[in-house]
Amino acid sequence: MKKLSVLAVALLVGAFAGLGQKITWMSTQFVPIAEAEFVRNEILAPFAEATGIEVEFIGAEYAEFVSRVTAEYEAGKGEIAVLCALHGDFVSVLDALADVSGVPVGGTISETLMKLGQMGGKQAYIPLMQATYLMVANKKALEYLPEGADVWALTYDDLLQWAKNIYEATGMQKLGIPAGPKSLLHRFIHGYLYPSFTGYQVLAFDSGAAVKMWEYMKELWQYVNPAAPTWDAMDTPLLSEEVWIAWDHTARVKQALIERPDDFIAIPSPAGPAGRGFITVLAGLGIPATSPDPDAAAKLIEYLTTPEVQVKILQGVGFFPVVAEAAGAVPSGALQILAKGVSAQAASPDAIVSFIPGGISDEYKKIYKDTFFKFVIKGEPVDVEFLRSQATRLRELYLEAGAPYPAPDGS
Amino acid sequence: MNTRLRQVLGTDTFLPYWLLLPTLIFIGIFFLMPLFNAVILAFRSDEGVFTLEYFQRMVGDVRFIEALKYTFFLALTIVPIQVITALAMALLVNAGFRGSRFFLYIFALPLGISDLAAGLIWLSIFTQHGFLNSILYSLGIIDKPIYYISYQNIGLTFLAVVAAEHWRATAIVMVILVAGLQMISKDYLEAAEVLGARGWKKIWYVILPLLKPSLQSALIIRTIFALQTFAVVLALAGDIIPVLAGEAYFWHFFYRNSHIASAYAVLLMVISIGMTWFYLKFLKSRMEVIRG
Numbered sequence: 001m002k003k004l005s006v007l008a009v010a011l012l013v014g015a016f017a018g019l020g021q022k023i024t025w026m027s028t029q030f031v032p033i034a035e036a037e038f039v040r041n042e043i044l045a046p047f048a049e050a051t052g053i054e055v056e057f058i059g060a061e062y063a064e065f066v067s068r069v070t071a072e073y074e075a076g077k078g079e080i081a082v083l084c085a086l087h088g089d090f091v092s093v094l095d096a097l098a099d100v101s102g103v104p105v106g107g108t109i110s111e112t113l114m115k116l117g118q119m120g121g122k123q124a125y126i127p128l129m130q131a132t133y134l135m136v137a138n139k140k141a142l143e144y145l146p147e148g149a150d151v152w153a154l155t156y157d158d159l160l161q162w163a164k165n166i167y168e169a170t171g172m173q174k175l176g177i178p179a180g181p182k183s184l185l186h187r188f189i190h191g192y193l194y195p196s197f198t199g200y201q202v203l204a205f206d207s208g209a210a211v212k213m214w215e216y217m218k219e220l221w222q223y224v225n226p227a228a229p230t231w232d233a234m235d236t237p238l239l240s241e242e243v244w245i246a247w248d249h250t251a252r253v254k255q256a257l258i259e260r261p262d263d264f265i266a267i268p269s270p271a272g273p274a275g276r277g278f279i280t281v282l283a284g285l286g287i288p289a290t291s292p293d294p295d296a297a298a299k300l301i302e303y304l305t306t307p308e309v310q311v312k313i314l315q316g317v318g319f320f321p322v323v324a325e326a327a328g329a330v331p332s333g334a335l336q337i338l339a340k341g342v343s344a345q346a347a348s349p350d351a352i353v354s355f356i357p358g359g360i361s362d363e364y365k366k367i368y369k370d371t372f373f374k375f376v377i378k379g380e381p382v383d384v385e386f387l388r389s390q391a392t393r394l395r396e397l398y399l400e401a402g403a404p405y406p407a408p409d410g411s
Numbered sequence: 412m413n414t415r416l417r418q419v420l421g422t423d424t425f426l427p428y429w430l431l432l433p434t435l436i437f438i439g440i441f442f443l444m445p446l447f448n449a450v451i452l453a454f455r456s457d458e459g460v461f462t463l464e465y466f467q468r469m470v471g472d473v474r475f476i477e478a479l480k481y482t483f484f485l486a487l488t489i490v491p492i493q494v495i496t497a498l499a500m501a502l503l504v505n506a507g508f509r510g511s512r513f514f515l516y517i518f519a520l521p522l523g524i525s526d527l528a529a530g531l532i533w534l535s536i537f538t539q540h541g542f543l544n545s546i547l548y549s550l551g552i553i554d555k556p557i558y559y560i561s562y563q564n565i566g567l568t569f570l571a572v573v574a575a576e577h578w579r580a581t582a583i584v585m586v587i588l589v590a591g592l593q594m595i596s597k598d599y600l601e602a603a604e605v606l607g608a609r610g611w612k613k614i615w616y617v618i619l620p621l622l623k624p625s626l627q628s629a630l631i632i633r634t635i636f637a638l639q640t641f642a643v644v645l646a647l648a649g650d651i652i653p654v655l656a657g658e659a660y661f662w663h664f665f666y667r668n669s670h671i672a673s674a675y676a677v678l679l680m681v682i683s684i685g686m687t688w689f690y691l692k693f694l695k696s697r698m699e700v701i702r703g
Contacts, residue, residue, distance in 0.1 A: 171555060180649040181661065226561030227539060230649030242539045363666045370473040373650065377562050378477075 022054040023081035023296045026068065028089050029129075029283050030317060031059035038316040047303050053296045062089055069093040069288055078290030082297035084128060087116060087282045088358045094120045098287045103298045106306030107323030110347045116407070117284050125284030126301055129310070129319035132280050133187055134341045135267050136234070136253045141244035142265075144169060152344055154270040156196065156216060159245075163223035166244060173225045176243030179377070182232040184249055186365040187279055189372055191354040192247070192269050193217065195277025200409045201354055202398065205391035206384065209273070214375045214382045221376050229377055238264065250338050251318060257334035266341025268348055275352040277408075278345055282355075283319065314339065322346070355406040360397045367394045446680070452673035465674040472671075478653040485569075485644075485654065486637035489576050493633060494626070496577070497584035502614070504585070505592045515589065522582045530646025533575035534560075537647070562651045569652060575643050580636065584629045591625025592618070627694045634690070635683045655679050 030039045036059050044055045058080075060068065065085060072078030073096035083090075083097075090097065099122035109127055117125045137151070145151060146161035154162075163175040179185045190201045197213035198204035225243050233252035237243045239259060246253065247269065257264050269278045285304060287297045303309060307329045310321035314335055320342040321327060327343035330336040345351075357364055367390050374380050404410040456462050469475055504515045521529065536542045537559040544556040559567050595618065603617045619626075641656035659675035662668050 181645060181657070181665075225539070226558045226563045229562050229651045230534075230560055230647070232649075240538075240540050361667065363668060366661075366666045374473050377650065 021052055021293075021296060022056065023293050023300070024056045024058060024079050025082045025084065025300065026058045026060055026065060026080045027084035028060055028062055028065045028086060029084050029319075030057070031061070035317050042312060042316060043304070043309060047300065051299055051303075053299060055300060062092075065089060066092045069096050072096070072288060072290050076290065078288055079292060080288055081291045081293045082300055083125075083286040083288060084283060085125075085286070087125075087284065087355060090117075090125050090284065090286055091119065094124060096288055096290070097122070097124045098289045098291065098294065099123055100126055100285075100287055100298075100301070103287070104302045105323075106302050106304070107310065107321075107325045109305070109322050110324065112348070112351045112353060113280070113282065113322050113346055116280070116282055116353060125286035126305065127282055127284045127322040128304060129313055130280050130282050130322055130342065130346065131250060131319055132278060132342055132345065133184065133192070133247065133249045134269055134278070134338075134345050135245060135247050136238060136256065136264050136341075137246075137267060138238065138241065138244040139263055139265065140241075141166060141174065151265070151267055153268065153276075153348065156220075156270045156272045159270045160216070160220050160223070163220065163245065167223045173223050174242075174244040175220070175224045176231065176234050176237050176246035177224055177228055178231045178234050178246075178248050178252070179228045179372070180230050180232040184252070185372065186368045187249070187356070188247060189368040190364075191279035191356070192277050193272070195352045195354050195408050196270065196272030196274055197277075199274035199352065200405075201357075202394060202405045202409045205394055206387035210387060211382050211384060213272070214371075214387075217372070217376050218379070218382070250320065250342065254318075254334055254338065257337050261333050261337060264337060266338045268341060268345035271348070271350050275350045276345075276348045277352045277354055279354045279356060280346065282322075352408050354408055357398075357403070357406045359403040360401040364394060364397050367397075449673040449676045449680075452669050453677045456670070465670040466678075469671055469674040469678070472658070474653045474658060478655050478658045481569075481652050482638060482640075482655045485572065485576075485640060485652075486634055488569075488573055489580075489637050489640075490630065490633050492573070493577060493581045493584050494630065497581050497588055497629070500581070500585045501588035501592055502618075504589050518585055519582045521579045522586075524579065526579060526640075526642040527646055529579040530575055530643040533571065533578070533643070534647050537571045560647060560649075560651070565651060568648050572644055572647050572652065575647055576637070576640060579643065580633070583636075584633050587625055587629040587632070588622065591622045594625075595621045623694065627690055630694065631687050631690050634686050638679060638683055638686070 025044075027039075030036050036057060039057055044057060048054050065083075066089070069080065069083065070093060072080060073093075083093075097120075100117075101123035103126060105126060113127045113130070114123075117123055117127055135154075141162070142151065144162060144165040146158055146165060149155075149158040149162065159175075163173075166172070166174045177185065177188060193213055194201045194204070194210070197216070198207055198209040204210055225237065227237075227242065231237055234243065234246035234248040235253050235255040238246050238253060238256040250266075253266070257266070269276065271277075285301045287294055287301075291297050304313075305323055307321070307323055307326040310323050310326035311329050311331075313319055314321055314326075314330060320339055321330075324343060324347065327336075327339045330339045371387070371390050374386065375382050398405060453465055454461055454463070456464070500514070500518050504511055504518065524532070534541070538544075539556045539558060541559075543559065544553070547553045548556070558564065559571055561568060599617055599621060600613065603613050608616060639656045641654060641660060644652055644654050645657055645660075655675055656679060659672045659679070662675065663672035
């Protein structure tokens with residue numbers, strides 16, 4: 001009985017101590033129960049201990065997020081102190097966001113990523129975490145690197161020469177691009193090839209630069225393992241050494257690095273004539289204009305962007321750090337190798353960041369994949385008329401949905 | 412059955428229909444309704460207007476001609492091979508020597524394996540570092556792996572699919588034929604032997620004609636399934652060999668356009684009905700001919 005009352009007093013004191021220092025964090029990320037629990041127990045509990053600020057975490061779907069944030073903004077008064085969402089989610093509630101350019105950050109965030117958060121004449125959000133696609137190479141492939149090529153800053157010409165060197169030395173096509181029915185090939189085409197060669201993912205679909213790109217791809221394809229159209233993910237072919245160099249989503253190569261961390265490196269995707277095109281799935285942190293406690297919100301943002309927390313997020317939910325210091329802080333193994341590659345890619349000086357199209361029919365994937373199928377897999381000559389008709393259809397999809405072209409096309 | 416119940420259900424004449432009712436309800440809910448919906452989806456836009464747009468887009472699709480070509484090519488290659496093998500297997504099972512029943516169980520094994528799993532099993536045989544290459548390499552027949560599954564060698568990839576489909580789906584034909592063989596009265600066979608027909612002659616002039624009804628059912632079922640082949644192709648050949656059923660799947664699940672997916676499904680249905688009609692018309696069983 002005595003013990004119970006002591007406990008009750010302790011609880012009451014605790015509650016009062018936190019009074020006025022309790023904030024609400026709404027997020028479209030970490031929504032699955034296991035992830036939400038991870039955030040509450042592993043991330044927010046230590047934060048409350050250190051700062052005395054209790055954070056109530058609320059997971060929300062996109063629609064709920066937008067309607068709630070918009071409603072609070074229109075009412076001129078809100079309960080939500082801080083937001084976490086994908087880039088595209090923030091675009092939908094841009095007016096309701098405060099400028100966060102003055103908010104301190106717990107580490108160094110690359111200029112490329114920081115700029116993506118600048119919208120509507122303000123810093124709309126601070127990057128928190130990213131997912132991306134990159135290249136993984138078996139260390140055996142390194143001795144065939146073309147002379148003068150920097151493996152951390154490859155060009156598409158280097159890649160071609162590299163794969164060619166390996167082919168000439170071993171007689172095997174050791175380059176892997178996932179081109180199976182369930183692969184992420186469309187991401188490679190619209191987010192990597194197109195931006196790297198033409199600077200855009202939609203606007204220059206049928207341009208002269210695009211014709212050159214398809215010609216390049218046909219040439220490169222000679223050194224791609226011919227089983228590529230059956231591969232949905234590259235981890236297995238990397239492990240079986242059917243390929244030595246592969247491109248894929250981090251989650252789809254991770255298993256290879258977990259099983260044999262000493263044999264692989266993760267490196268940035270190559271650069272083309274226009275720059276180094278790559279996709280970032282970027283989630284960030286914002287503060288609503290109606291936040292009841294912007295100071296506590298800023299403290300939370302600073303905490304979430306410290307290298308230690310960034311590493312925790314990577315281990316807990318698999319999203320990669322945006323803070324440069326974090327890559328080195330990841331314990332050795334698969335995640336560290338990947339984090340190093342992701343970090344190097346995001347920090348590339350010639351970066352062209354692409355976003356995944358949102359709000360339009362998934363048919364856009366087919367347009368990119370079909371073009372690839374026709375020119376590259378079936379080997380038909382690059383046909384400008386066909387490119388033009390595909391481009392028309394692609395623009396129609398955006399028009400029908402009233403959706404803006406994603407970066408790097410739109411702004 | 413008591414009289415009261417008999418009155419409720421009608422006379423004995425109606426009993427068979429009552430017994431059929433559960434099956435009819437099942438077919439109605441799980442086959443006819445989706446079929447009806449698919450046809451509507453294929454011809455009606457979201458705004459409720461009748462349109463041929465989805466069929467036009469299907470036919471205009473980059474992969475359509477390829478898919479149509481490979482679907483037919485696959486069915487026309489696989490069905491004859493399967494029927495011949497299944498016939499041989501059925502005759503063996505039915506031969507009546509000691510242990511011949513044992514083969515029935517061996518042959519029927521692949522029936523228990525899902526088509527996707529079967530595709531994956533064969534994939535592990537045909538990949539670059541698969542069983543086939545390993546065996547050939549260890550025997551010294553090849554000095555570097557052969558790419559069996561390769562967009563550069565569609566012929567070999569196609570053969571791999573045929574092999575996998577042949578292994579997986581021949582047993583169902585065999586089961587139908589074994590049942591057919593067992594229905595043939597011993598009297599005919601004995602009569603044939605008395606009259607001097609043995610071996611091939613007996614098979615060709617006595618067994619095959621009497622087996623025609625079973626062959627017909629087996630052909631219809633196998634051809635329809637062959638036209639729908641999809642999981643094995645998907646697992647083994649990925650995007651190298653497009654087929655109609657696969658395109659329907661991609662349109663529905665990847666590109667989320669149920670209208671075009673339904674157009675593919677309707678096309679497959681029309682082809683299946685056409686093939687069935689063809690078999691019914693040109694493979695009339697001898698019995699019907701005699702009766703007619």
